[in-house]
Amino acid sequence: MKVDKKDIRALSKEELRTFFESIGDKAFRGNQVYEWLWSKGAHTFEEMTNISKETRAHLETNFVINHIEVDSLQKSSDGTIKNAVKLHDGLIVESVLIPTAKRTTACVSSQVGCSLDCKFCATSRLKRMRNLNPDEIYDQVVAIDNESRLYHDRPLSNIVFMGMGEPLMNYKNVLLSIEKITSEEGLGMSPKRITVSTSGVPKMIKKLADDEVKFHLAVSLHSAIQETREQIMPFAKSFVLEDLRESLEYWYEKTERKITYEYIVWKGINDKKEDIDALVQFCKYVPCKVNLIEYNPIDDGEFQKASETATDTYINALERNRIPVTVRRSRGKDIDAACGQLANKQ
Known part of the structure; x- marks a missing residue:
């Protein structure tokens, strides 16, 4: 009779301990297996050498480790690396390593495709x-x-959830992954080095605040005028700016942590004085900083990068109002690894 194998990494440490007790083994075996799965990153049960062969065979019969596989790796001329990651069911997502002088950042995906419909983003076309x-x-x-250790001789320093997908539409699994990443039994990374970027789902932003998360929040804003934002991101008809603003005020009240607004300036779409004035006003509601992002075209030409003059006008207006602003230059454009370009083209 064929046994329907369970994904062993869906079990908590306590559930693993209970499993071992149920088969007449010692509960601490659960601790050993948990360490192999998370701290040591075992891909197979055979690697678990401090466990008897008989126990490993029992695990093999009942469970599976659905480990990812890096299907292909591309290296950019600027040192950026893009992974096409094959999942256990054959689906592919992409993740990116972005090295700079001061840090190495992992940009990770949370969904295969995306729940939302931002017109400027290649991932949204996958659904x-x-x-x-x-x-x-x-x-x-x-x-x-x-890869960071291999190619850049240093460990990962930061993680951003800015890859494929809307993280807050996969809320439970994203938070569980961060729990594992920050746990001493996992990667032991500080939550202060993690940023979750959302297109703006007010209800879930409030839930983040209520759940007292310790990581940073970034919001893909791109316009502080409702009609313009709907043109860029049609889903914004359901998540209006007024509700978004209220949720961000709630976030700051609960966490006392600044928000980062991700903002691309496009020619003829959001490069006018009224767009700049609206952003400055929106920034006054909650302590924040603005990341102006260089646009990366996705083939059809509907969106075009604004002039340097328009970007400079934004910078001057924000600085004049004492709103911190940085300009993020694109990395990995030559391998379609830059912001908005992840689309499994291969």
Whole structure:
């Protein structure tokens, strides 16, 4: 009779301990297996050498380790690395290693495709196929950390949930993955080095605040005028700016942590004085900083990068109002690894 194998990494440490007790073994075996799965990143039960062969065979019969596999790796001329990651069911997501002088950042995916419909983003054209499990998100980070050590001779320093998918539409699994990443029994990374970027789902932003998360929050804003934002991100009809603002005020009240607004300036779309004035006003509601992002075209030409003059006008207006602003230059454009370009082209 064929046994329907369970994904062993879906079990908590306590559940593993209970499993071993149920088969007449010692509960501490659960601790050993948990360490192999998370701290040591075992891909197979055979690797668990401090466990008897008989026990390993029993695990093999009942469970499976649905580990990711780096299907292909591309290296950019600027040192950026893009992984096409194959999941256990054959679906592919992409994740990126972004090295700079001061840090190495993993940009990870949370969904296969995306739940939302931002017109400027290649991922949104794939539509959402499924949410990633916590272990699949965790594995992306481990793979990038290994590559950072191999190719750049230093460990990963930061993680951003800015890859494929809307993280807050996969809320439970994203938070579970961060729990594992920050746990001493996982990767032991500080939550202060993690940023979750959302297109703006007010209800879930409030839930983040209520759940007292310790990581940073970034919001893809791109316009502080409702009609313009709907043109860029049609889903914004359901998540209006007024509700978004209220949720961000709630976030700050609960966490006392600044928000980062991700903002691309496009020619003829949001490069006018009224767009700049609206952003400055929106920034006054909650302590924040603005990341102006260089636009990366996705083939059809509907969106075009604004002039340097328009970007400079934004910078001057924000600085004049004492709103911190940085300009993020694109990395990995030559391998379609830059912001908004992840689309499984291969």
